[in-house]
Amino acid sequence: MANPLSKGWKYLMASFDNKIDENADPKVQIQQATEAAQQQHQQIMQHASQIIGQQKQLEMKLNRLVSDRDKLQDQARQAIQLADKSAAAGDATKAQEFNNTAEVFASQLVAVEQQLEQTTALHQQAEAAAKDAVAKSKESEMRLKDQMSQIDALRAQADQAQMQETVTKSMDSLNQFGGNDGSVPTLDAVREKIERRYADALGAQELTQNTVSDRMAEIQQSGTDQRAAVRLEQLRAEALGTAPAATGQLESGVTDAKELVDETPDASGTNGSAMK
Template identity: 85%
Template sequence: MANPLSKGWKYLMASFDNKIDQNADPKVQIQQATEAAQKQHQEIMQHASQIIGQQKQLEMKLNRLVTDRDKLQDQARQAIQLADKAANDGDSVKAQEFNNTAEVFASQLVAVEQQLEQTTALHQQAEVAAKDAVAKSKESEMRLKEQMSQIDALRAQADQAKMQETVTKSMDSLNQFGSQDSSVPTLDAVRDKIERRYADALGAQELTQNTVGDRMAEIQQSGTDMRASARLEELRAEALGTSTASKGQLEAGVEEAEELIDEPSGSTPAAEDSEGTEGTEKK
Protein backbone atom coordinates (compact mmCIF):
# COMPACT_ATOMS: atom_id res chain seq x y z
CA MET A 1 0.00 0.00 0.00
CA ALA A 2 1.37 3.38 -1.00
CA ASN A 3 2.31 5.87 1.68
CA PRO A 4 -0.38 8.64 1.82
CA LEU A 5 2.20 11.31 2.59
CA SER A 6 4.37 10.30 -0.33
CA LYS A 7 1.34 10.09 -2.61
CA GLY A 8 0.12 13.52 -1.47
CA TRP A 9 3.58 15.02 -1.93
CA LYS A 10 3.80 13.66 -5.47
CA TYR A 11 0.34 15.03 -6.22
CA LEU A 12 1.29 18.48 -4.90
CA MET A 13 4.49 18.50 -6.92
CA ALA A 14 2.61 17.45 -10.09
CA SER A 15 0.00 20.15 -9.49
CA PHE A 16 2.74 22.71 -8.85
CA ASP A 17 4.53 21.72 -12.05
CA ASN A 18 1.27 21.96 -13.99
CA LYS A 19 0.63 25.48 -12.66
CA ILE A 20 4.19 26.49 -13.54
CA ASP A 21 3.75 25.19 -17.10
CA GLN A 22 0.43 27.02 -17.47
CA ASN A 23 1.77 30.34 -16.19
CA ALA A 24 5.24 30.10 -17.74
CA ASP A 25 6.35 32.52 -20.42
CA PRO A 26 6.59 30.67 -23.77
CA LYS A 27 9.75 32.55 -24.72
CA VAL A 28 11.43 31.45 -21.49
CA GLN A 29 10.46 27.84 -22.17
CA ILE A 30 11.75 28.18 -25.73
CA GLN A 31 15.04 29.47 -24.34
CA GLN A 32 15.19 26.52 -21.95
CA ALA A 33 14.54 24.10 -24.81
CA THR A 34 17.26 25.82 -26.85
CA GLU A 35 19.78 25.52 -24.04
CA ALA A 36 18.84 21.87 -23.50
CA ALA A 37 19.28 21.05 -27.21
CA GLN A 38 22.62 22.85 -27.34
CA LYS A 39 23.78 21.15 -24.15
CA GLN A 40 22.84 17.74 -25.53
CA HIS A 41 24.72 18.45 -28.75
CA GLN A 42 27.74 19.63 -26.79
CA GLU A 43 27.71 16.46 -24.70
CA ILE A 44 27.54 14.30 -27.84
CA MET A 45 30.35 16.26 -29.45
CA GLN A 46 32.44 16.06 -26.29
CA HIS A 47 31.92 12.31 -26.04
CA ALA A 48 32.76 11.90 -29.72
CA SER A 49 35.90 13.98 -29.29
CA GLN A 50 36.96 11.81 -26.37
CA ILE A 51 36.49 8.65 -28.44
CA ILE A 52 38.39 10.13 -31.33
CA GLY A 53 41.05 11.31 -28.88
CA GLN A 54 41.44 7.79 -27.52
CA GLN A 55 41.76 6.47 -31.06
CA LYS A 56 44.42 9.06 -31.81
CA GLN A 57 46.24 8.23 -28.57
CA LEU A 58 46.25 4.53 -29.41
CA GLU A 59 47.46 5.37 -32.87
CA MET A 60 50.39 7.35 -31.43
CA LYS A 61 51.20 4.49 -29.03
CA LEU A 62 50.97 2.04 -31.89
CA ASN A 63 53.44 4.07 -33.92
CA ARG A 64 55.77 4.30 -30.95
CA LEU A 65 55.62 0.53 -30.36
CA VAL A 66 56.30 -0.10 -34.02
CA THR A 67 59.34 2.14 -33.78
CA ASP A 68 60.48 0.38 -30.60
CA ARG A 69 59.98 -3.01 -32.23
CA ASP A 70 62.01 -2.07 -35.25
CA LYS A 71 64.74 -0.64 -33.04
CA LEU A 72 64.90 -3.73 -30.82
CA GLN A 73 64.99 -5.96 -33.86
CA ASP A 74 67.93 -4.00 -35.25
CA GLN A 75 69.76 -4.09 -31.90
CA ALA A 76 69.13 -7.82 -31.48
CA ARG A 77 70.44 -8.50 -34.99
CA GLN A 78 73.46 -6.32 -34.35
CA ALA A 79 74.20 -8.13 -31.05
CA ILE A 80 73.88 -11.50 -32.78
CA GLN A 81 76.25 -10.37 -35.55
CA LEU A 82 78.79 -9.10 -32.99
CA ALA A 83 78.53 -12.34 -31.01
CA ASP A 84 79.06 -14.35 -34.18
CA LYS A 85 82.06 -12.22 -35.12
CA ALA A 86 83.59 -12.56 -31.65
CA ALA A 87 83.08 -16.33 -31.81
CA ASN A 88 84.81 -16.43 -35.17
CA ASP A 89 87.65 -14.38 -33.72
CA GLY A 90 87.98 -16.92 -30.89
CA ASP A 91 86.84 -14.53 -28.21
CA SER A 92 84.29 -16.67 -26.47
CA VAL A 93 83.79 -14.31 -23.53
CA LYS A 94 82.98 -11.43 -25.73
CA ALA A 95 80.81 -13.62 -27.88
CA GLN A 96 78.91 -14.69 -24.75
CA GLU A 97 78.37 -11.09 -23.73
CA PHE A 98 76.96 -10.19 -27.15
CA ASN A 99 74.70 -13.25 -26.98
CA ASN A 100 73.43 -12.19 -23.58
CA THR A 101 72.77 -8.70 -24.94
CA ALA A 102 70.98 -10.18 -27.92
CA GLU A 103 68.78 -12.19 -25.52
CA VAL A 104 67.88 -9.05 -23.58
CA PHE A 105 66.93 -7.30 -26.80
CA ALA A 106 64.93 -10.34 -27.81
CA SER A 107 63.05 -10.31 -24.48
CA GLN A 108 62.30 -6.63 -24.85
CA LEU A 109 61.24 -7.24 -28.44
CA VAL A 110 58.79 -9.91 -27.36
CA ALA A 111 57.24 -7.58 -24.77
CA VAL A 112 56.97 -4.77 -27.31
CA GLU A 113 55.44 -7.11 -29.86
CA GLN A 114 52.85 -8.19 -27.29
CA GLN A 115 52.02 -4.58 -26.50
CA LEU A 116 51.94 -3.88 -30.17
CA GLU A 117 49.48 -6.68 -30.73
CA GLN A 118 47.20 -5.52 -27.92
CA THR A 119 47.46 -1.90 -28.98
CA THR A 120 46.65 -2.84 -32.55
CA ALA A 121 43.45 -4.56 -31.40
CA LEU A 122 42.48 -1.59 -29.23
CA HIS A 123 43.26 0.80 -32.03
CA GLN A 124 40.99 -1.10 -34.38
CA GLN A 125 38.16 -0.95 -31.84
CA ALA A 126 38.84 2.74 -31.21
CA GLU A 127 38.84 3.39 -34.92
CA VAL A 128 35.36 1.81 -35.26
CA ALA A 129 34.11 3.76 -32.23
CA ALA A 130 35.58 6.97 -33.63
CA LYS A 131 33.79 6.47 -36.94
CA ASP A 132 30.52 5.87 -35.07
CA ALA A 133 31.13 8.94 -32.92
CA VAL A 134 31.75 11.08 -36.00
CA ALA A 135 28.50 9.81 -37.54
CA LYS A 136 26.59 10.51 -34.33
CA SER A 137 28.11 13.96 -34.06
CA LYS A 138 26.97 14.75 -37.60
CA GLU A 139 23.48 13.46 -36.80
CA SER A 140 23.46 15.57 -33.65
CA GLU A 141 24.53 18.61 -35.64
CA MET A 142 21.75 18.08 -38.20
CA ARG A 143 19.23 17.50 -35.40
CA LEU A 144 20.39 20.66 -33.66
CA LYS A 145 19.96 22.68 -36.85
CA GLU A 146 16.44 21.28 -37.26
CA GLN A 147 15.64 22.05 -33.63
CA MET A 148 16.98 25.58 -33.99
CA SER A 149 14.81 26.06 -37.07
CA GLN A 150 11.79 24.86 -35.10
CA ILE A 151 12.79 27.10 -32.21
CA ASP A 152 12.98 30.11 -34.52
CA ALA A 153 9.49 29.28 -35.80
CA LEU A 154 8.22 28.92 -32.22
CA ARG A 155 9.78 32.25 -31.30
CA ALA A 156 8.04 33.90 -34.24
CA GLN A 157 4.75 32.31 -33.19
CA ALA A 158 5.31 33.40 -29.59
CA ASP A 159 6.00 36.97 -30.73
CA GLN A 160 2.89 36.89 -32.90
CA ALA A 161 0.81 35.53 -30.03
CA LYS A 162 2.17 38.20 -27.69
CA MET A 163 1.40 40.88 -30.28
CA GLN A 164 -2.12 39.49 -30.65
CA GLU A 165 -2.55 39.56 -26.87
CA THR A 166 -1.37 43.18 -26.82
CA VAL A 167 -3.86 44.09 -29.56
CA THR A 168 -6.64 42.27 -27.68
CA LYS A 169 -5.79 44.10 -24.47
CA SER A 170 -5.75 47.41 -26.35
CA MET A 171 -9.16 46.64 -27.85
CA ASP A 172 -10.47 45.74 -24.41
CA SER A 173 -9.11 49.02 -23.05
CA LEU A 174 -10.77 50.94 -25.89
CA ASN A 175 -14.03 49.14 -25.22
CA GLN A 176 -13.76 50.05 -21.55
CA PHE A 177 -13.08 53.68 -22.40
CA GLY A 178 -15.93 53.66 -24.90
CA SER A 179 -18.45 52.21 -22.46
CA GLN A 180 -21.09 54.59 -21.12
CA ASP A 181 -20.58 55.90 -17.61
CA SER A 182 -23.53 55.04 -15.37
CA SER A 183 -23.42 58.54 -13.83
CA VAL A 184 -23.86 60.22 -17.24
CA PRO A 185 -27.17 59.92 -19.16
CA THR A 186 -27.04 58.33 -22.56
CA LEU A 187 -28.18 60.06 -25.75
CA ASP A 188 -31.06 57.63 -26.06
CA ALA A 189 -32.23 58.45 -22.54
CA VAL A 190 -32.01 62.20 -23.23
CA ARG A 191 -33.89 61.74 -26.52
CA ASP A 192 -36.63 59.74 -24.80
CA LYS A 193 -36.94 62.39 -22.12
CA ILE A 194 -37.26 65.21 -24.67
CA GLU A 195 -39.77 63.30 -26.76
CA ARG A 196 -41.78 62.47 -23.64
CA ARG A 197 -41.87 66.13 -22.57
CA TYR A 198 -42.79 67.22 -26.08
CA ALA A 199 -45.57 64.63 -26.22
CA ASP A 200 -46.87 65.77 -22.82
CA ALA A 201 -46.89 69.36 -24.07
CA LEU A 202 -48.84 68.35 -27.17
CA GLY A 203 -51.34 66.49 -25.00
CA ALA A 204 -51.76 69.49 -22.70
CA GLN A 205 -52.25 71.78 -25.68
CA GLU A 206 -54.88 69.47 -27.11
CA LEU A 207 -56.73 69.52 -23.79
CA THR A 208 -56.60 73.32 -23.43
CA GLN A 209 -58.04 73.77 -26.88
CA ASN A 210 -61.31 72.26 -25.62
CA THR A 211 -61.60 74.43 -22.44
CA VAL A 212 -64.32 76.99 -21.70
CA GLY A 213 -61.98 79.90 -22.15
CA ASP A 214 -61.12 78.81 -25.69
CA ARG A 215 -64.77 78.41 -26.56
CA MET A 216 -65.54 81.86 -25.11
CA ALA A 217 -62.79 83.31 -27.19
CA GLU A 218 -64.31 81.66 -30.23
CA ILE A 219 -67.72 83.13 -29.34
CA GLN A 220 -66.22 86.60 -28.87
CA GLN A 221 -64.46 86.31 -32.18
CA SER A 222 -67.73 85.17 -33.79
CA GLY A 223 -69.57 88.15 -32.25
CA THR A 224 -66.92 90.54 -33.53
CA ASP A 225 -67.28 89.09 -36.97
CA MET A 226 -71.12 89.46 -36.79
CA ARG A 227 -70.82 93.05 -35.62
CA ALA A 228 -68.43 93.86 -38.41
CA SER A 229 -70.80 92.26 -40.93
CA ALA A 230 -73.78 94.22 -39.51
CA ARG A 231 -71.86 97.46 -39.62
CA LEU A 232 -70.87 96.76 -43.17
CA GLU A 233 -74.50 96.16 -44.12
CA GLU A 234 -75.51 99.40 -42.36
CA LEU A 235 -72.99 101.36 -44.33
CA ARG A 236 -74.14 99.71 -47.50
CA ALA A 237 -77.80 100.55 -46.68
CA GLU A 238 -76.98 104.18 -46.03
CA ALA A 239 -75.08 104.40 -49.24
CA LEU A 240 -77.83 102.77 -51.30
CA GLY A 241 -80.83 104.34 -49.45
CA THR A 242 -82.27 101.09 -48.13
CA SER A 243 -85.71 101.05 -46.45
CA THR A 244 -86.33 101.71 -42.73
CA ALA A 245 -87.28 98.06 -42.05
CA SER A 246 -83.98 96.82 -43.39
CA LYS A 247 -82.20 99.37 -41.28
CA GLY A 248 -84.01 98.15 -38.19
CA GLN A 249 -82.98 94.60 -38.87
CA LEU A 250 -79.39 95.71 -39.23
CA GLU A 251 -79.54 97.58 -35.92
CA ALA A 252 -80.96 94.47 -34.23
CA GLY A 253 -78.11 92.41 -35.60
CA VAL A 254 -75.58 94.96 -34.32
CA GLU A 255 -77.14 94.90 -30.84
CA GLU A 256 -77.03 91.11 -30.80
CA ALA A 257 -73.36 91.13 -31.75
CA GLU A 258 -72.63 93.68 -29.01
CA GLU A 259 -74.39 91.49 -26.45
CA LEU A 260 -72.28 88.52 -27.49
CA ILE A 261 -69.09 90.53 -27.15
CA ASP A 262 -70.03 92.06 -23.78
CA GLU A 263 -70.94 88.73 -22.10
CA PRO A 264 -68.95 88.11 -18.87
CA SER A 265 -65.98 85.75 -19.16
CA GLY A 266 -67.13 83.60 -16.19
CA SER A 267 -70.40 82.48 -17.83
CA THR A 268 -70.94 78.75 -18.09
CA PRO A 269 -71.67 76.84 -21.23
CA ALA A 270 -75.28 76.38 -20.01
CA ALA A 271 -75.76 80.15 -19.74
CA GLU A 272 -74.31 80.60 -23.17
CA ASP A 273 -76.77 78.08 -24.53
CA SER A 274 -79.73 79.82 -22.87
CA GLU A 275 -78.66 83.23 -24.11
CA GLY A 276 -78.23 81.80 -27.57
CA THR A 277 -81.78 80.49 -27.37
CA GLU A 278 -83.17 83.87 -26.26
CA GLY A 279 -81.39 85.62 -29.08
CA THR A 280 -82.92 83.16 -31.50
CA GLU A 281 -86.41 83.86 -30.10
CA LYS A 282 -85.87 87.63 -30.45
CA LYS A 283 -84.96 87.18 -34.03
Protein backbone atom coordinates in the same frame (compact mmCIF):
# COMPACT_ATOMS: atom_id res chain seq x y z
CA MET B 1 0.64 0.76 1.49
CA ALA B 2 1.71 4.13 0.07
CA ASN B 3 2.41 6.97 2.46
CA PRO B 4 -0.55 9.45 2.26
CA LEU B 5 1.74 12.43 2.86
CA SER B 6 4.12 11.36 0.11
CA LYS B 7 1.23 10.67 -2.25
CA GLY B 8 -0.35 14.05 -1.47
CA TRP B 9 2.95 15.83 -1.95
CA LYS B 10 3.46 14.21 -5.36
CA TYR B 11 -0.09 15.18 -6.34
CA LEU B 12 0.46 18.78 -5.29
CA MET B 13 3.74 18.96 -7.18
CA ALA B 14 2.12 17.49 -10.32
CA SER B 15 -0.74 19.98 -10.03
CA PHE B 16 1.73 22.80 -9.51
CA ASP B 17 3.68 21.73 -12.59
CA ASN B 18 0.47 21.69 -14.65
CA LYS B 19 -0.39 25.21 -13.47
CA ILE B 20 3.08 26.40 -14.44
CA ASP B 21 2.74 24.83 -17.90
CA GLU B 22 -0.69 26.40 -18.41
CA ASN B 23 0.43 29.90 -17.42
CA ALA B 24 3.94 29.74 -18.88
CA ASP B 25 4.95 32.10 -21.65
CA PRO B 26 5.37 30.10 -24.90
CA LYS B 27 8.42 32.20 -25.83
CA VAL B 28 10.13 31.28 -22.56
CA GLN B 29 9.39 27.60 -23.13
CA ILE B 30 10.70 27.84 -26.69
CA GLN B 31 13.89 29.41 -25.36
CA GLN B 32 14.21 26.59 -22.82
CA ALA B 33 13.75 23.99 -25.56
CA THR B 34 16.38 25.75 -27.67
CA GLU B 35 18.91 25.77 -24.86
CA ALA B 36 18.17 22.10 -24.06
CA ALA B 37 18.69 21.06 -27.72
CA GLN B 38 21.92 23.02 -27.98
CA GLN B 39 23.19 21.59 -24.69
CA GLN B 40 22.40 18.04 -25.79
CA HIS B 41 24.25 18.57 -29.08
CA GLN B 42 27.18 20.06 -27.20
CA GLN B 43 27.35 17.02 -24.92
CA ILE B 44 27.33 14.65 -27.91
CA MET B 45 30.09 16.64 -29.60
CA GLN B 46 32.15 16.70 -26.42
CA HIS B 47 31.77 12.94 -25.96
CA ALA B 48 32.72 12.33 -29.61
CA SER B 49 35.72 14.58 -29.18
CA GLN B 50 36.88 12.56 -26.18
CA ILE B 51 36.53 9.26 -28.10
CA ILE B 52 38.44 10.63 -31.06
CA GLY B 53 41.06 11.95 -28.65
CA GLN B 54 41.51 8.50 -27.13
CA GLN B 55 41.87 7.01 -30.59
CA LYS B 56 44.53 9.60 -31.48
CA GLN B 57 46.37 8.93 -28.23
CA LEU B 58 46.43 5.18 -28.88
CA GLU B 59 47.60 5.87 -32.40
CA MET B 60 50.54 7.91 -31.09
CA LYS B 61 51.40 5.13 -28.60
CA LEU B 62 51.16 2.56 -31.35
CA ASN B 63 53.59 4.49 -33.54
CA ARG B 64 55.99 4.83 -30.63
CA LEU B 65 55.88 1.09 -29.88
CA VAL B 66 56.46 0.28 -33.54
CA SER B 67 59.52 2.53 -33.51
CA ASP B 68 60.80 0.90 -30.30
CA ARG B 69 60.24 -2.56 -31.75
CA ASP B 70 62.19 -1.76 -34.92
CA LYS B 71 65.00 -0.24 -32.87
CA LEU B 72 65.25 -3.24 -30.54
CA GLN B 73 65.25 -5.60 -33.49
CA ASP B 74 68.17 -3.73 -35.08
CA GLN B 75 70.09 -3.68 -31.82
CA ALA B 76 69.48 -7.39 -31.24
CA ARG B 77 70.70 -8.20 -34.79
CA GLN B 78 73.83 -6.08 -34.32
CA ALA B 79 74.60 -7.84 -31.02
CA ILE B 80 74.20 -11.25 -32.65
CA GLN B 81 76.42 -10.24 -35.56
CA LEU B 82 79.13 -8.96 -33.22
CA ALA B 83 78.91 -12.13 -31.16
CA ASP B 84 79.39 -14.19 -34.32
CA LYS B 85 82.39 -12.11 -35.38
CA SER B 86 83.97 -12.42 -31.95
CA ALA B 87 83.42 -16.16 -31.92
CA ALA B 88 84.94 -16.43 -35.39
CA ALA B 89 87.92 -14.40 -34.22
CA GLY B 90 88.39 -16.78 -31.30
CA ASP B 91 87.38 -14.25 -28.66
CA ALA B 92 84.88 -16.34 -26.69
CA THR B 93 84.58 -13.86 -23.83
CA LYS B 94 83.56 -10.99 -26.03
CA ALA B 95 81.31 -13.23 -28.02
CA GLN B 96 79.51 -14.17 -24.81
CA GLU B 97 79.06 -10.51 -23.84
CA PHE B 98 77.49 -9.74 -27.20
CA ASN B 99 75.23 -12.75 -26.86
CA ASN B 100 74.11 -11.57 -23.42
CA THR B 101 73.42 -8.11 -24.82
CA ALA B 102 71.42 -9.66 -27.66
CA GLU B 103 69.34 -11.59 -25.09
CA VAL B 104 68.55 -8.35 -23.23
CA PHE B 105 67.48 -6.73 -26.44
CA ALA B 106 65.39 -9.79 -27.25
CA SER B 107 63.64 -9.65 -23.85
CA GLN B 108 62.86 -5.95 -24.31
CA LEU B 109 61.67 -6.68 -27.83
CA VAL B 110 59.23 -9.30 -26.57
CA ALA B 111 57.79 -6.88 -24.03
CA VAL B 112 57.39 -4.15 -26.64
CA GLU B 113 55.77 -6.57 -29.07
CA GLN B 114 53.27 -7.60 -26.38
CA GLN B 115 52.42 -3.95 -25.70
CA LEU B 116 52.22 -3.36 -29.41
CA GLU B 117 49.77 -6.23 -29.82
CA GLN B 118 47.54 -4.95 -27.00
CA THR B 119 47.75 -1.37 -28.20
CA THR B 120 46.87 -2.44 -31.72
CA ALA B 121 43.71 -4.16 -30.45
CA LEU B 122 42.76 -1.11 -28.39
CA HIS B 123 43.48 1.17 -31.32
CA GLN B 124 41.18 -0.82 -33.57
CA GLN B 125 38.40 -0.58 -31.01
CA ALA B 126 39.03 3.13 -30.55
CA GLU B 127 39.04 3.66 -34.28
CA ALA B 128 35.63 1.98 -34.61
CA ALA B 129 34.31 4.02 -31.68
CA ALA B 130 35.67 7.20 -33.23
CA LYS B 131 33.91 6.49 -36.52
CA ASP B 132 30.67 5.87 -34.66
CA ALA B 133 31.16 9.09 -32.65
CA VAL B 134 31.76 11.08 -35.84
CA ALA B 135 28.60 9.62 -37.38
CA LYS B 136 26.58 10.44 -34.26
CA SER B 137 27.99 13.96 -34.11
CA LYS B 138 26.93 14.57 -37.72
CA GLU B 139 23.51 13.10 -36.97
CA SER B 140 23.23 15.34 -33.91
CA GLU B 141 24.19 18.36 -35.98
CA MET B 142 21.49 17.59 -38.56
CA ARG B 143 18.95 16.99 -35.81
CA LEU B 144 19.89 20.28 -34.17
CA LYS B 145 19.41 22.14 -37.45
CA ASP B 146 15.99 20.52 -37.84
CA GLN B 147 15.06 21.39 -34.27
CA MET B 148 16.22 24.97 -34.73
CA SER B 149 14.07 25.22 -37.85
CA GLN B 150 11.07 23.91 -35.93
CA ILE B 151 11.86 26.28 -33.07
CA ASP B 152 11.94 29.24 -35.48
CA ALA B 153 8.54 28.17 -36.83
CA LEU B 154 7.15 27.82 -33.30
CA ARG B 155 8.54 31.23 -32.35
CA ALA B 156 6.84 32.76 -35.40
CA GLN B 157 3.56 31.02 -34.48
CA ALA B 158 3.87 32.27 -30.91
CA ASP B 159 4.37 35.82 -32.17
CA GLN B 160 1.33 35.51 -34.43
CA ALA B 161 -0.76 34.08 -31.60
CA GLN B 162 0.29 36.91 -29.30
CA MET B 163 -0.56 39.54 -31.93
CA GLN B 164 -3.91 37.84 -32.58
CA GLU B 165 -4.70 37.87 -28.86
CA THR B 166 -3.81 41.56 -28.72
CA VAL B 167 -6.08 42.33 -31.68
CA THR B 168 -8.89 40.28 -30.16
CA LYS B 169 -8.60 42.11 -26.84
CA SER B 170 -8.56 45.45 -28.66
CA MET B 171 -11.71 44.54 -30.60
CA ASP B 172 -13.39 43.38 -27.41
CA SER B 173 -12.50 46.67 -25.75
CA LEU B 174 -14.02 48.55 -28.71
CA ASN B 175 -17.20 46.49 -28.65
CA GLN B 176 -17.51 46.47 -24.89
CA PHE B 177 -15.24 49.02 -23.28
CA GLY B 178 -14.91 48.69 -19.54
CA GLY B 179 -15.89 45.01 -19.58
CA ASN B 180 -12.71 43.96 -17.78
CA ASP B 181 -12.72 46.79 -15.25
CA GLY B 182 -15.50 47.03 -12.70
CA SER B 183 -14.83 50.74 -12.15
CA VAL B 184 -15.52 51.60 -15.81
CA PRO B 185 -19.13 51.43 -17.16
CA THR B 186 -19.87 49.21 -20.12
CA LEU B 187 -21.05 50.53 -23.47
CA ASP B 188 -24.49 48.99 -23.01
CA ALA B 189 -24.84 50.59 -19.58
CA VAL B 190 -23.90 54.03 -20.92
CA ARG B 191 -26.26 53.65 -23.88
CA GLU B 192 -29.14 52.59 -21.62
CA LYS B 193 -28.52 55.55 -19.31
CA ILE B 194 -28.47 58.06 -22.18
CA GLU B 195 -31.58 56.58 -23.79
CA ARG B 196 -33.43 56.61 -20.46
CA ARG B 197 -32.62 60.28 -19.88
CA TYR B 198 -33.59 61.18 -23.44
CA ALA B 199 -36.88 59.29 -23.13
CA ASP B 200 -37.64 61.00 -19.81
CA ALA B 201 -36.98 64.39 -21.42
CA LEU B 202 -39.31 63.58 -24.35
CA GLY B 203 -42.01 62.45 -21.95
CA ALA B 204 -41.71 65.60 -19.89
CA GLN B 205 -41.88 67.74 -23.04
CA GLU B 206 -44.97 65.90 -24.25
CA LEU B 207 -46.69 66.35 -20.91
CA THR B 208 -45.84 70.05 -20.90
CA GLN B 209 -47.23 70.57 -24.40
CA ASN B 210 -50.49 68.67 -23.74
CA THR B 211 -51.50 70.09 -20.33
CA VAL B 212 -55.13 71.38 -19.95
CA SER B 213 -53.95 74.74 -18.68
CA ASP B 214 -51.91 75.29 -21.82
CA ARG B 215 -54.89 74.32 -23.96
CA MET B 216 -57.18 76.66 -21.97
CA ALA B 217 -54.65 79.47 -22.27
CA GLU B 218 -54.49 78.93 -26.01
CA ILE B 219 -58.29 79.02 -26.34
CA GLN B 220 -58.62 82.04 -24.10
CA GLN B 221 -55.98 83.81 -26.14
CA SER B 222 -57.97 82.98 -29.25
CA GLY B 223 -61.13 84.45 -27.66
CA THR B 224 -59.22 87.56 -26.65
CA ASP B 225 -57.99 87.99 -30.17
CA GLN B 226 -61.55 87.71 -31.49
CA ARG B 227 -62.82 90.33 -29.08
CA ALA B 228 -59.95 92.64 -29.94
CA ALA B 229 -60.82 92.28 -33.62
CA VAL B 230 -64.48 93.09 -32.87
CA ARG B 231 -63.52 96.13 -30.84
CA LEU B 232 -61.22 97.34 -33.58
CA GLU B 233 -64.03 97.11 -36.15
CA GLN B 234 -66.33 98.98 -33.80
CA LEU B 235 -63.85 101.82 -33.46
CA ARG B 236 -63.29 101.94 -37.20
CA ALA B 237 -67.08 102.13 -37.80
CA GLU B 238 -67.48 104.96 -35.33
CA ALA B 239 -64.65 106.85 -36.94
CA LEU B 240 -66.15 106.44 -40.44
CA GLY B 241 -69.72 107.20 -39.37
CA THR B 242 -71.04 103.75 -40.19
CA ALA B 243 -71.73 102.65 -36.61
CA PRO B 244 -75.35 101.44 -37.04
CA ALA B 245 -74.53 99.06 -39.84
CA ALA B 246 -71.41 97.86 -38.16
CA THR B 247 -73.03 97.50 -34.78
CA GLY B 248 -74.91 94.36 -35.81
CA GLN B 249 -71.84 92.88 -37.28
CA LEU B 250 -69.82 93.69 -34.18
CA GLU B 251 -72.44 92.18 -31.93
CA SER B 252 -72.45 89.09 -34.10
CA GLY B 253 -68.66 88.86 -33.74
CA VAL B 254 -68.86 89.28 -29.97
CA THR B 255 -71.50 86.57 -29.81
CA ASP B 256 -69.27 84.19 -31.82
CA ALA B 257 -66.36 84.89 -29.52
CA LYS B 258 -68.45 84.19 -26.44
CA GLU B 259 -69.71 80.94 -27.95
CA LEU B 260 -66.10 79.92 -28.69
CA VAL B 261 -65.11 80.53 -25.10
CA ASP B 262 -68.22 78.73 -23.80
CA GLU B 263 -67.43 75.68 -25.91
CA THR B 264 -63.85 75.40 -24.56
CA PRO B 265 -63.42 72.16 -22.49
CA ASP B 266 -62.21 72.45 -18.92
CA ALA B 267 -59.96 70.10 -17.00
CA SER B 268 -62.81 67.61 -16.40
CA GLY B 269 -63.45 67.29 -20.13
CA THR B 270 -66.84 69.26 -20.16
CA ASN B 271 -67.51 72.55 -21.99
CA GLY B 272 -68.44 75.87 -20.47
CA SER B 273 -72.14 75.75 -21.34
CA ALA B 274 -72.51 72.41 -19.67
CA MET B 275 -71.04 73.82 -16.52
CA LYS B 276 -73.59 76.64 -16.55
